[in-house]
Amino acid sequence: MADPMKIRANMMGDKVVVKVLMAHEMETGQRKDSAGKTIPAWFIQNVTATHNGKTVLSAQWGPAVSKNPFLEFRFSGGKAGEKVIVTWTDNKGDKRTDEATIA
C-alpha cells in the first residue's frame, strides 16, 4: 500500500496555502531494468483536494510529473482548524486519501 502523503495547510492572510508531498514512483514506462526489460508506466493520474465537501483543486497528471510529487495551491474561504482532504489515484487503480488541519 502506498505511504501516506505529507500535507501542510496554512493560513496566509485570508488564503489557505496547501503544500502536498506524495510518495509515488511516477514511473514513465520508458525506463529499463537491469535485465533490459521495460519497466511499465506507473503514475498518479488524478488528484483531488476538497475543503468542507467542496473541490478546491482537481488535477490530471501524466508520467512526466516528477517522482514523489510536490503540489502547491491556494484557495480562499478556509479557516484554521478546518480540514483539507487530498486524494490521488494512479493508473493501476491504487488510491490514497490523507487530510491535514489548516493551521
Place this chain on the structure above:
Amino acid sequence: MKQSRRDLLAASGGVTVMALAASAGLFKSGDLHAQEWNKSAFDTKNLQDTVKAFGGSGAAESKDIAITSPDIAENGAVVPVSVTSKLGKTESIAILVEKNPNALSAAFDIPGGTEPFVSTRVKMGQTSNVHALVKADGKYFYATKEIKVTLGGCGG
C-alpha cells in the same frame, strides 16, 4: 512507449470516457466520481494538439500568464515549475514540455475560490520550451519559457 500506452488504455477504461471528459473542459469541476483521465490529451506531442484534445480550436499567447522556474535545471528529473494566471475567469492551467515524448505533463482545474496558481515539479528529458496553457472564460491562452537542462558530473 507504445507498450505503456496500451497499458494506460487498459487501465483507464477506454477512450469514450476520455472524449466525454474532454468535451466538458479538462474535466467537470467538482466531479468527485471522476476517475477520468484525458488520455488523448496526454498523448499529444505539441501545444496545438493538446489544445485540440481539450476541445479548443487554438490558443493565443498571453502576457497575463507567468511561468516561474529557474532558467537552468541542474537535474531534468525534477524541474520546479509554477504558473500564475492573471486572466479573468481562469478555469484551468496545464503545463507542457515541448520536447518530452508527450508534451502534456499536468493539467489542473481551478474552481472558483481557488487562486489561478499552481506549483509542481516535472521531468524534462532535455533543454526545452515549457508552455503554460490556461483556459479562461472558455478560451485558451499560453505563455512559453525555455528551461535548460544540464549534464551531471558523475560517471554518466
Place this chain on the structure above:
Amino acid sequence: MKKLHFATLFAGISVALIAPGAIAQKAAPSNADAVMKASFKDRGQAKVDRLDQDETQRLCSQYPEKRPKDVANKIEKLNLALVKYPSDGKLLGDWKEGEKIAQSGVGKQFSDNPANPSGGNCYACHQLSKEEISFGNIGPSLYNFGKLRGNTEAIQKYTYGKIYNAQAYSACSNMPRFGHNSILTAEQIKHVTALLLDPNSPVNK
C-alpha cells in the same frame, strides 16, 4: 557462513547491551592500509587489488600537497618513460569522435559493463568548447587549445603524451593517466588529440 557466525555470537549476548568486545566483526587491524583493504570487496570489474598502489600513487598519497622537488622529478621521469606513441606514427584522429569521448564519463566503475568503451569525461574537469556550459574547473580551460598553440608535430606529441600519461609532465596531476592505465585506447586518444588541435573542432572555434 558469516550469517551463522554472527547469529550464534549474538544469541549469547543479546540480553546484555553492555558487553565489551562482543561484536568484533573482524579483528581490528592495527594499520590503516589493512583496515582499508578489509573494508572493500570485489564487485564487477573493480577488484580489491585496485587499492594497491604503484610507486606514483604511493608517493602522491604521501605528499598530497607540497612535495619535494626531487620526488616530483622522480615521478615525472618515471612516467615519461612509460609514454607509448602509436606504432603508425599518426597522432590525430577524428575530432567528432573526440567530442563524444570528452562528453562521456562511463568506464571502469563497477557499475559499468567492461565490454563497452570508456569515455574520457573531459568536460567534468575542463572547459573545451563554448557550446557546452556544463563543464568543471578542476583542470584548466582548454578552449582554443589548438588555436593558441598551433598544430605542429611537437604540439601533437605533447598533447597525445599528456592525455596518455599526465604525470609525465606534471607530477601528481589530478588527471587520469588515460593511456598508461588503459582507460582509453590509442585510437581514442588520437580522437581527443584531434578535438584539441583540429582547427575545425569546436575547441578552436
Place this chain on the structure above:
Amino acid sequence: MQKLPQVALVAVAIGCGLLAGASTAQSNNQSGDATIKEIEKYRQALGDGNPAELWEARGEDLWKKKRGPKNASLEQCDIGVGVGKVKGAYAVLPKYFEDTDKVEDLESRLVTCMVMLQGFSYADAKKNPFGSPERKADMEALVAYVTAESRGMKMNVAGNHPKEKEAYEIGKKMFFHRGGPHDFGCVTCHGADNQRIRLQDLPNLTKKEPAQRAYTSWPAYRVSQGEVRSFQWRLFDCFRQQRFPELDFTSQGSVALTMYLAKNANGGVLSAPSIKR
C-alpha cells in the same frame, strides 16, 4: 555474503545517465557565473517541499514499531545520547560505544540495535542498505528520521577515546589514498577550494567551513534517484565513481572515513536531510 542490491545500482546508473547525450545546453552568452547563479535558484526552488519528509515519517514509524524475531521496537536503542533518546544523536556520531567496543556511525549503530534489540541476524540487518523503486530501504528511512531529529543542532563529535582517534587517523589516510585505474582519491575532488565537476560544487573537505557545509547537508533526498541517501551511501557512491571496488556497508573503514569527515565538520549546523540534485 550479502548480495548487493543490483536494482539499487541500476537506479543509480540511470539517475546519473538520465540526461546523458540529451542535454547539451546551448548558450553562447551565458557566462559560467550566470549559470552557477541559476543553478543556485534551482536548488532554492526545491528547498520547499523536500520529499525526504516522506522518509522521515516512515522512519519514525519503523523506529517505534515492534519488529524482528524479538518483536521489539528500536526505542530502547542508545544511538549516542542515551537509551531511548533520538534528539541530537546524529550530531555526536560517529562515537565509541562501550557495549560493542567499537566506533560506530549512525548506520552501524542502527544495525547493532536491530541485532541486539530486535533479534535480526547481522546479515539481515544490513542486507538492504540502499533503496530502489522496487525495494525501499528501511535503513534509509530510519536514517532520515534520526538525522531530522538533529536538524538545527551543531556537529559535536568528541573524538577523544583512543579508538575514536584511531578511526580518525585511518579515515584521514583513506581520504588521501590515491589508487585504481584513474589514480583517484577522495582528495582528487575534495582537496582544493572552489572546484567544480561539471556544474557540481566540490567542497574542500580538508577545510573547516566547506567541510561543515558538506557534511551537515547529508543525508539528502537525491532528485536524480528519488531516494533519501545516507552518508554511508554517499561514501559508497563516491568510491564507485572513484573506480574503487565496493565499500562494504558499515565496514570499519567506512566508519573511520565518516569519523574523519564528521569531526572536521564540528561546529557546523545540521540541515539534513536536505535535497540535492
